[in-house]
Amino acid sequence: MQDIASEGFVLAGVEVGGDPVARLSGVDLSLPAHGVTALVGRSGAGKSTLLRLLNRLDGPDRGAVYWRGRDLSTLSPDDIRRHRRRVGMVFQRPAVSPGSVLDNLRIADRHLTNDRARALLDQVALGVDFLDRDASALSGGEQQRVCLARTLATNPELVLADEPTASLDPEAVAAIEATVRRLRDVAWIWVTHDAEQAGRLADRVVRLEGGRVIDAGNGQ
Amino acid sequence: MTHVQIGLGGLAISSVLVGVALVLSLVRQLGVARDLLTAALRALVQLLVVGAALALVVDDNDPLLYTWIWLVAMVLFAGWTVKRRAPEVPNAALLGVLSFTASAAVTLGVLFGFGVFDPTGRAIVPIAGMTVGNSMTATVLAARRIVRESVEHRPLIEARLALGLSADEAFAPHLREALRTALIPSIESTKAVGIVFLPGAMTGLILAGVDPVDAVRVQVAVMYLVLGSIATSTSVVALGLTRGLFTSDHRMATRSS
Numbered sequence: 001m002q003d004i005a006s007e008g009f010v011l012a013g014v015e016v017g018g019d020p021v022a023r024l025s026g027v028d029l030s031l032p033a034h035g036v037t038a039l040v041g042r043s044g045a046g047k048s049t050l051l052r053l054l055n056r057l058d059g060p061d062r063g064a065v066y067w068r069g070r071d072l073s074t075l076s077p078d079d080i081r082r083h084r085r086r087v088g089m090v091f092q093r094p095a096v097s098p099g100s101v102l103d104n105l106r107i108a109d110r111h112l113t114n115d116r117a118r119a120l121l122d123q124v125a126l127g128v129d130f131l132d133r134d135a136s137a138l139s140g141g142e143q144q145r146v147c148l149a150r151t152l153a154t155n156p157e158l159v160l161a162d163e164p165t166a167s168l169d170p171e172a173v174a175a176i177e178a179t180v181r182r183l184r185d186v187a188w189i190w191v192t193h194d195a196e197q198a199g200r201l202a203d204r205v206v207r208l209e210g211g212r213v214i215d216a217g218n219g220q
Numbered sequence: 221m222t223h224v225q226i227g228l229g230g231l232a233i234s235s236v237l238v239g240v241a242l243v244l245s246l247v248r249q250l251g252v253a254r255d256l257l258t259a260a261l262r263a264l265v266q267l268l269v270v271g272a273a274l275a276l277v278v279d280d281n282d283p284l285l286y287t288w289i290w291l292v293a294m295v296l297f298a299g300w301t302v303k304r305r306a307p308e309v310p311n312a313a314l315l316g317v318l319s320f321t322a323s324a325a326v327t328l329g330v331l332f333g334f335g336v337f338d339p340t341g342r343a344i345v346p347i348a349g350m351t352v353g354n355s356m357t358a359t360v361l362a363a364r365r366i367v368r369e370s371v372e373h374r375p376l377i378e379a380r381l382a383l384g385l386s387a388d389e390a391f392a393p394h395l396r397e398a399l400r401t402a403l404i405p406s407i408e409s410t411k412a413v414g415i416v417f418l419p420g421a422m423t424g425l426i427l428a429g430v431d432p433v434d435a436v437r438v439q440v441a442v443m444y445l446v447l448g449s450i451a452t453s454t455s456v457v458a459l460g461l462t463r464g465l466f467t468s469d470h471r472m473a474t475r476s477s
Contacts, residue, residue: 055382058475077386080469085384095379097393108383147379154383 008033008158008187009054013063016049016211023049025211027063033158036180036188037217038202040195045208047191048092051160054189055089056080088156092163094143096135101126101146104135108153120149123183125175141172148179158187165197177201235260278342287341291348295320298352302360309363310464316359319456323355323449324348330448336441347445350421354406354446355453362402362454366461369394370472378472387466395458402454410443419443 009031017023024046031037031054039047052058053065056072065072067083075083096104105120106112118128124145130138135146144164151159161180165173180188180201192198198205207215226234238260245253277286295317302309302316309315328348330336337343370377373394380390413419421442425435467473 052476056469057378057382057471059471075469077469081384081386084382089379089382091375091379091382093375095375097376097380107380107385150383 007031007069008067009189010066010069011050011053011060011063012066014050014053014060014065015062016046016053016058016060018061022211024053024060027211027213029206029213029216031189031206032204033068033187035203036190036201037204037206038198039189039191039206039208040193040198041208042193044210046211047193047208048162049211050208051089051162051189051191054160055084055087057089085154086156087158087160088151088154089160090144090148090151090162090164092166094140094147096138096143096146098136099134100132101135101138102131104146105150105153108150112153116153120153123152124149124179139172141168141175144168144172145176145179148176152183152186156186158189161188161190163191163193166193173197274345277345278340280340280342282341284339284341284344287344290345291324294348294352295324298356301356302363305360306364306367309367309461311460312363315363315457315460316356318460319359319453320352320355322456323452324351326452327351327445327449331441331445347442350442351445351449355449358402358406358450359453359457361405362398363457363461365398365401366395366458366465369398370465374472374476378476381470381472385470387470388462390470391462391465395462399454399458403450406447406450410447413439413443 007030009029011027011029011031014024014027014029015022018025027046027050039050041047049058053060053072054067056065056075059073067087072080072083097107101121102112102114102117105117109116114131117131121128121130126142126145126149130142130146135143138146148159148164165176168176177197177200180190188201190198190201204217205215206213206217238256241256242253244250245256273290276282277290298320299313299317303313306312328344328351331347332339332344337347370391377390377394381387419439419442422432422435422439425438426432430438465473
């Protein structure tokens with residue numbers, strides 16, 4: 001068996017669901033903690049289900065998910081919270097809390113300074129004038145960038161991105177992709193149904209279909 | 221002191237008012253005549269039965285055991301009512317029973333422990349009735365709102381969890397909203413008391429011939445009791461429900477669809 005401690009994530013015999021249809025079935029997969037890995041597949045392929053396991057927002061019904069060699073199901077509740085700060089997550093639909101952009105950033109770090117908040121906005125190509133704006137009143141693309149900045153506020157070493165550009169206009173998509181390219185010291189696991197986007201962004205492409213891995217992308 | 225007594229004749233005359241409502245319903249074709257009649261008759265029978273049972277319980281010569289049995293039955297029935305009114309709430313009956321027990325223990329403990337009222341069946345039963353009755357409405361409101369918040373705002377709650385917040389922290393804004401929703405009606409009616417309406421206990425006492433100032437003192441104690449019992453019962457139900465909504469490792473207990 002490979003040395004799972006040297007990998008980022010390792011999924012071993014992972015199954016989710018099964019009544020009536022398995023969401024994930026017999027998934028054995030290694031995902032590195034560097035570069036950009038794209039998880040590609042059609043709707044219902046199991047991409048989002050897999051991503052949620054990595055953040056421990058869900059647990060597998062069978063099998064195990066390891067991060068740096070540690071089975072996530074064995075972590076204490078406090079360790080799970082620490083894990084989530086190291087492995088951030090951005091969702092398909094931006095979920096901002098009521099309040100200003102700064103209020104939203106401070107959900108991730110209540111001691112966040114204004115300077116750090118401005119730097120985070122700069123990373124996602126939003127101007128500093130956004131800090132005091134009502135987050136709920138922003139466009140979908142701007143909200144998604146606020147969510148990304150909020151995730152980056154925890155200084156994650158890896159970000160799980162669940163089709164974050166799926167419902168955005170081309171300009172917003174370009175802005176977020178530029179952020180990913182700029183932040184090369186952060187690893188990404190990027191779920192998308194868009195093969196072209198995967199080609200633009202990813203160092204490695206993993207393909208899923210019907211809850212199974214059909215191409216682990218090891219050859220790329 | 222003049223006691224107000226209503227004989228069978230008085231009762232029959234007061235039923236004329238139900239007849240007025242019935243006629244209006246029929247003339248306006250509201251389609252509620254049958255429900256009106258059923259409700260009026262059911263209330264009469266229920267209250268006559270309760271009155272007969274209460275006569276046993278509040279008799280100063282009877283042991284307090286009857287009173288406690290009455291209380292337990294009341295709490296169990298209220299728990300069942302919560303389950304019926306809030307079918308989407310998991311373990312609603314159990315949570316209701318726990319929250320009503322807690323609110324009854326706190327409020328009765330304060331009122332009788334500090335000697336505000338004498339611990340007799342005549343005092344315990346109506347006070348516990350008001351505690352549980354008022355708590356029930358607020359508990360159902362809080363429970364339903366908590367469940368609704370957890371479903372409607374799941375993306376936001378999970379976004380907070382994914383940032384490393386604990387389940388309590390991630391759900392706090394929604395819990396606050398649910399508890400506010402449950403408490404505000406009681407706070408508002410407490411503010412309006414005496415100006416907009418005269419509360420039931422005070423009206424009853426005045427009609428029964430008690431001095432209005434004495435009636436006010438009782439009413440104030442009852443209002444504080446209601447506020448305390450609602451705060452206690454909604455807190456207990458919130459605590460229990462929140463525990464059920466999340467796992468110990470800060471995940472939502474139900475899988476997303």
